[in-house]
Amino acid sequence: MALEHLFQGSALNAVDAKGRVSVPAFLRSVIERRGDARTITLAKHESFPALSAYDPAYAALKHSKIERLFEKQEGDADAALDYQQRNLLAFAATEEIPYDSSGRIVLPPMMRNKGRIDDLALFLGAGETFQIWNPKLLLAEPAMPEDMKDIVRFRLEERGIKA
Amino acid sequence: MALEHLFQGSALNAVDAKGRVSVPAFLRSVIERRGDARTITLAKHESFPALSAYDPAYAALKHSKIERLFEKQEGDADAALDYQQRNLLAFAATEEIPYDSSGRIVLPPMMRNKGRIDDLALFLGAGETFQIWNPKLLLAEPAMPEDMKDIVRFRLEERGIKA
DNA sequence: CGGAATGGCATGAAAACCCATTGTATCCCG
DNA sequence: CGGGATACAATGGGTTTTCATGCCATTCCG
Numbered sequence: 001m002a003l004e005h006l007f008q009g010s011a012l013n014a015v016d017a018k019g020r021v022s023v024p025a026f027l028r029s030v031i032e033r034r035g036d037a038r039t040i041t042l043a044k045h046e047s048f049p050a051l052s053a054y055d056p057a058y059a060a061l062k063h064s065k066i067e068r069l070f071e072k073q074e075g076d077a078d079a080a081l082d083y084q085q086r087n088l089l090a091f092a093a094t095e096e097i098p099y100d101s102s103g104r105i106v107l108p109p110m111m112r113n114k115g116r117i118d119d120l121a122l123f124l125g126a127g128e129t130f131q132i133w134n135p136k137l138l139l140a141e142p143a144m145p146e147d148m149k150d151i152v153r154f155r156l157e158e159r160g161i162k163a
Numbered sequence: 164m165a166l167e168h169l170f171q172g173s174a175l176n177a178v179d180a181k182g183r184v185s186v187p188a189f190l191r192s193v194i195e196r197r198g199d200a201r202t203i204t205l206a207k208h209e210s211f212p213a214l215s216a217y218d219p220a221y222a223a224l225k226h227s228k229i230e231r232l233f234e235k236q237e238g239d240a241d242a243a244l245d246y247q248q249r250n251l252l253a254f255a256a257t258e259e260i261p262y263d264s265s266g267r268i269v270l271p272p273m274m275r276n277k278g279r280i281d282d283l284a285l286f287l288g289a290g291e292t293f294q295i296w297n298p299k300l301l302l303a304e305p306a307m308p309e310d311m312k313d314i315v316r317f318r319l320e321e322r323g324i325k326a
Numbered sequence: 327c328g329g330a331a332t333g334g335c336a337t338g339a340a341a342a343c344c345c346a347t348t349g350t351a352t353c354c355c356g
Numbered sequence: 357c358g359g360g361a362t363a364c365a366a367t368g369g370g371t372t373t374t375c376a377t378g379c380c381a382t383t384c385c386g
Contacts, residue, residue, distance in 0.1 A: 006226055008204065008254040014377070018331075022376050026259070047247055100333065103375080124255035127226050131255070145248050147207065151256055154273050177367070181341095185366050263343070265366075 003057060005030045007125035012135060012155040014120060019107045021121045023099050027130055031055040040105065042132075043094040044114040049137050051115035054129040061128070062090055120161075122152060166220060168196045170288035175298060175318040177283060182270045184284045186262050190293055194218040203268065205295075206257040207277040212300050214278035217292040224291075225253055283324075285315060 011024040023040065031037065034057040041059055045052040054062075066086050073079035099105045107117060115132060122133040135152050138144055174187040186203065194200065197220040204222050208215040229249050236242035262268045270280060278295060285296040298315050301307055 002223075002227060002230070004223075006222060006254065008222070009258050010255050016377075020332095020377090025375060047243060102334085102377085104377090106331080124251060125257075126250050127229075127254045131251075143244055143248070145252055147256055148251055150277075151273065154276065158272070179367065179369095181368095183367085188365060261342085265344095267367085269341070 003034060003061065003128055005033045006127045007130040008127070009125045010151055010155060011123045012120060012152075012159060013123065015107065015117060019109070019112060020104050021107060022102070022104050024123050025103060027123060027125065028099065028103055034058075039096050039098045041094050041096045042108070042111045042115075043089075044111075045131060048131070048133075048141065048143075049116055050134070051111055051117070051132040052129055053132055056096075058128055059096075066090060122155065166197060166224065166291055168193045169290045170293040171290075172286075172288045173314055173318060174286045175283060175315075175322060176286065178270065178275075178280060182272070182275060183267050184270060185265070185267050187286050188266060190286060190288065191262065191266050197221075202259050202261045204257050204259045205271070205274045205278075207274075208294060211294070211296075211304065211306075212279055213297070214274055214280070214295040215292055216295055219259075221291055222259075229253060285318065 007027055007030050009024070009026050011026075013022050013024065015021045028038075031040065034055055037056045040053050040055060043052045066083070069086075070079060070083040073082075095108050095111055097105050097108060107121075111117075116134050116137060117132065118134050118136070120135055122135040122138060124131045124133065135156060138152050139149055170190055170193050172187070172189050174189075176185050176187065178184050194203065197218055200219045203216050203218060206215045229246065232249075233242065233246040258271050258274055260268050260271060270284075274280075279297050279300060280295065281297050281299070283298055285298040285301060287294045287296065298319060301315050302312055
């Protein structure tokens with residue numbers, strides 16, 4: 001019960017005037033090795049001011065995790081409610097979007113708003129999933145390890161942007 | 164749950180103008196015995212001014228360790244944050260790069276910067292993983308055993324470089 | 327017909343690939 | 357045991373491919 005290919009690495013890409021952004025090739029290659037899809041699912045990250053993103057293979061895994069958890073707690077009075085909540089968050093609170101032949105997605109306005117994504121999108125591999133951040137918000141996040149912030153500063157400088 | 168083949172030995176290789184380095188053949192052979200991949204993952208070493216490197220098999224091991232730890236503490240509020248941090252450091256703070264048919268990698272600029280690698284790359288086997296150093300920084304490292312420094316001095320002299 | 331969304335093309339930079347050369351350790355045969 | 361031949365490793369250079377991204381054409385809907 002684990003996905004074979006993992007998301008790793010980081011990249012900083014531009015969001016154009018239409019809200020389009022290239023999904024880094026090294027992330028797309030993981031998606032396409034996990035399955036034959038060319039879509040990603042976006043959700044607000046549960047603990048950070050950022051977006052969580054994944055592919056259909058992980059969505060299926062997440063679904064079965066929720067089902068298994070529910071079956072385990074059977075008989076518990078609160079469990080049914082907990083299940084309904086998890087399930088809605090996992091599916092209703094997400095948007096699935098395709099990327100085109102050149103690897104670009106259009107950030108849906110709601111997600112762009114939830115993740116507070118401006119004109120720069122920072123992609124971070126996180127194993128089974130990846131994340132999309134506004135780099136400025138990551139640098140301002142107290143719970144973020146300093147090593148991680150260093151990497152983001154490097155990515156910004158690489159583009160000639162002063163932090 | 165341990166890896167069968169271990170990285171051992173040392174070598175000093177040149178970094179060319181394009182940032183390319185040959186990964187020593189004795190390290191590559193371990194990677195290829197552990198799995199069928201021809202890539203290595205680079206990260207800043209957590210305590211030394213150097214890079215830590217490993218293969219996909221070790222990355223998968225690291226991932227499952229993190230997942231197991233998290234599932235054991237489920238429900239704990241602090242555990243969730245700890246998990247997020249570990250996960251990002253393990254995956255977002257790393258870069259996976261392939262080596263070509265002649266066994267060379269290109270050091271990504273960010274990693275070359277983080278590891279302060281100049282025109283010489285010192286490879287050190289470290290069991291489950293291996294390390295890549297700027298030899299000068301190793302010789303200047305107080306926490307490094309003298310016997311280890313002797314080996315590095317030997318590798319430098321071997322190349323006709325005076326320390 | 328205007329405006330916005332979508333898909334396709336063009337570009338410049340960077341990365342991956344291929345081939346050639348050198349050096350060194352190994353092997354084989356005299 | 358010596359010496360040449362051989363195989364593989366490391367490195368240098370050049371060429372092709374891919375990527376991110378800007379730009380334009382087309383479509384779809386008001």
